[in-house]
Amino acid sequence: MGCLIHPSYFPNLAQFSIILNTENVVFEVYDNYQKQTYRNRAEIYGANGKLTLTVPVIYSQKNRQLYKDVKIANDGNWQQAHLKSLQSAYRMSPFFEFYIDDLMPLFKDRFEYILDLNLKCFEILSSCLQLDLSIQFTECFEKIPTKLKDFRHLINRNSGVFKFQPYTQVFTEKHGFIANLSILDLLFNEGPKTELYLNEQSPI
Template sequence: MSYDSVLLDVEERYVKQTYRNRCTVLTANKVDTLTVPVKSENHGLTKDVRIDYSQDWVRRHLGCLQAAYGKSPFFEYYAPEFNAVFQKKYEFLIDLNYDLLTICLRLVGVKKEVTYNLSGLENTQNIIKNEVSEINNKKNKNIFKYYQPETYYQTFGNDFVSNLSIVDLIFNMGPEARSVLLKSSKIQ
């Protein structure tokens, strides 16, 4: 939250097994992974990754979000915005991600311009690029140098489950989500 804007690097190589097309949510029984299926081969450019609609992933995502967060304090207020995005039929993953990111930033009160970076990140921004690569890698457990999750109310369970999708925070904490994020950030 310390940078002036958010750049979506559309010239980077798309890598499978990252958070570019998946997120985790807390259901009554487990942490569940929601994945947007894609048609692209590994290592194509991010801007060229197409969404695969041959699978009924939209219905699964909406059903899972309803089951996971339908009883959360702020679900009824924010769910229509997410539902509207999922009902659009995006051709490219980057466009879906842009709209979801824009909604999430607005709902947590973060006023940042989100833009597509069409020229790739400059060499002077290698540090930022490396940080983003570390965070995007779902297998990397070293993200705690950037972020130490602050506990907050979750609908299911007595034990706090960290590192879920931001929708968990939004649906459970509503307007207080920004405060939780600020307390969690290690980047000044």
């Protein structure tokens, strides 16, 4: 059975593990946008512990919008700030220099919609991992999907459905292992072993 899941900004390990271990992947693009989710944020491991990177969006709770219609607030320098945060967090990791050039379009190109950014993000990450995935998109919203296993709840922070085995992180000695961060944390630290690690994880 295929999975129904949200595209997100630098997806976390739970989301990527599901994507890699499913026959076919369908991205939800017809849901209502909600604040405080991984739709526009990713969590990385900085020098002081968990650090959240948030893409600013133009959104009002009073006027509901579909996820696909929410625009990015590009009047600031969020891309430069995110890149600097990644450089500070991972420049000493084993594979940062190997992958960062591939990721640069996400910090240099202008994206109007958060969904477009997230889809490009997934495309580049899939290329980094040399994944050949067939992705489909919803054409309407189904509260209770009948033909797909629903993993849309993983877009919410602290969904807590996986138990992850520790791997070496840059600041492990300072703060210990932090689980379920952005795929970038695993990619920069484990490189080619990323897919193998994700395939060995399982829900609890």
